[in-house]
Amino acid sequence: MGQRPDAVHVRAPGKINVYLGVGPRHDDGYHSLATVFQAVSLYEDVYASAAAGFTLEVDGEVDVSGVPLDDRNLAMRAAKLLAQTAGVDAGVHLRIRKGVPVAGGMGGGSADAAAALVACDALWGTELGAHRLHALAARLGADVPFALHGGTAVGAGRGDELTPALARGRFDWVLVLSEQGLSTPEVYGRLDQLRAQEGAVADDPPMSLDVPLAVLHALRAGDARELAPALLNDLEAAAVIDRPDLGATLIDGIRFGALGGLVSGSGPTIALLCESPEHARAVQDQLLGTGRRALHVHGPVPGARLVG
Ligand SMILES: C[C@](O)(CO)[C@H](O)COP(=O)(O)OP(=O)(O)OC[C@H]1O[C@@H](n2ccc(N)nc2=O)[C@H](O)[C@@H]1O
Numbered sequence: 001m002g003q004r005p006d007a008v009h010v011r012a013p014g015k016i017n018v019y020l021g022v023g024p025r026h027d028d029g030y031h032s033l034a035t036v037f038q039a040v041s042l043y044e045d046v047y048a049s050a051a052a053g054f055t056l057e058v059d060g061e062v063d064v065s066g067v068p069l070d071d072r073n074l075a076m077r078a079a080k081l082l083a084q085t086a087g088v089d090a091g092v093h094l095r096i097r098k099g100v101p102v103a104g105g106m107g108g109g110s111a112d113a114a115a116a117l118v119a120c121d122a123l124w125g126t127e128l129g130a131h132r133l134h135a136l137a138a139r140l141g142a143d144v145p146f147a148l149h150g151g152t153a154v155g156a157g158r159g160d161e162l163t164p165a166l167a168r169g170r171f172d173w174v175l176v177l178s179e180q181g182l183s184t185p186e187v188y189g190r191l192d193q194l195r196a197q198e199g200a201v202a203d204d205p206p207m208s209l210d211v212p213l214a215v216l217h218a219l220r221a222g223d224a225r226e227l228a229p230a231l232l233n234d235l236e237a238a239a240v241i242d243r244p245d246l247g248a249t250l251i252d253g254i255r256f257g258a259l260g261g262l263v264s265g266s267g268p269t270i271a272l273l274c275e276s277p278e279h280a281r282a283v284q285d286q287l288l289g290t291g292r293r294a295l296h297v298h299g300p301v302p303g304a305r306l307v308g
């Protein structure tokens with residue numbers, strides 16, 4: 001056991017799926033993925049302090065009314081899973097300050113879970129190490145390992161089998177937020193329906209599930225112009241069917257000069273790729289002018305980290 005602080009602060013990022021290829025659905029309800037995550041500069045801050053039991057409070061810069069405060073909360077589940085696994089006989093009070101939109105397709109809850117793992121590991125001095133923390137993260141949700149990892153990474157399997165991707169420089173994104181969130185399982189379910197309607201049948205040859213070389217090359221080159229035409233999200237049609245306004249936002253983003261754009265993860269956040277910070281601010285201003293909520297972020301940024 002290492003030194004035990006009374007309180008710790010961990011920061012974890014939201015993410016964009018720069019590429020999201022969705023393969024077949026398996027019997028466990030999960031789909032095989034070929035995805036590229038990029039962690040962006042929109043953060044969840046988790047403050048953990050020593051306590052007898054397990055308690056939680058949530059506030060933030062985004063609407064937090066949809067966030068559960070009981071055992072359904074991913075951060076709470078992360079703390080309890082770590083305590084159980086490491087045989088810790090202590091509690092924690094977690095305060096989550098959310099900067100990532102709730103149910104926005106940017107992995108905010110997953111970032112909370114990753115941050116809670118790192119925070120409780122430090123608070124309790126369990127020193128589990130990166131490998132075992134990753135294994136716990138994967139049990140909490142498909143996006144949680146990436147929130148620990150951060151940077152830019154290729155995700156296979158459920159999205160939890162990660163390989164770091166080389167990415168040079170920085171990429172500037174404008175995010176357009178929605179007031180109403182989308183449910184991740186419902187969006188995956190809608191994609192299955194669309195595919196069934198298109199006549200895809202169970203004994204079709206397996207879909208090819210690889211991240212295109214064009215995506216990896218553009219990231220390696222740090223070239224937003226090269227990356228823009230390669231952005232793709234197989235969940236986009238399923239998200240846009242329920243939310244036609246997202247299609248209009250994408251069109252406006254391109255009309256205002258973004259190099260390209262896509263729905264982030266299961267949506268409804270839209271991510272628009274820009275060439276430079278100045279370019280992103282110009283696109284952001286135009287979107288703000290239409291009354292939309294638009295933020296300028298950049299990636300890649302690190303995964304869940306102790307602050308201070
Ligand atoms: C859309 C993405 O954000 C893209 O990174 C993720 O695939 C979703 O990751 P997540 O929210 O961490 O997902 P989980 O909490 O593990 O699963 C929620 C639900 O999403 C669907 N799901 C998730 C991941 C995956 N590879 N296939 C799926 O079909 C399943 O219906 C699952 O029950």
Ligand SMILES: Nc1ncnc2c1ncn2[C@@H]1O[C@H](COP(=O)(O)OP(=O)(O)OP(=O)(O)O)[C@@H](O)[C@H]1O
Pocket residue numbers: 066067068072073074075101102103104105106107108109110112113143181182184265266267
């Ligand atoms: N710590 C948490 N923060 C936010 N939502 C949480 C949390 N724990 C559980 N939830 C539940 O999970 C749902 C989706 O949360 P989240 O904000 O992570 O969505 P998301 O960013 O779309 O997820 P992903 O991109 O990983 O699919 C919420 O509507 C809420 O009911």
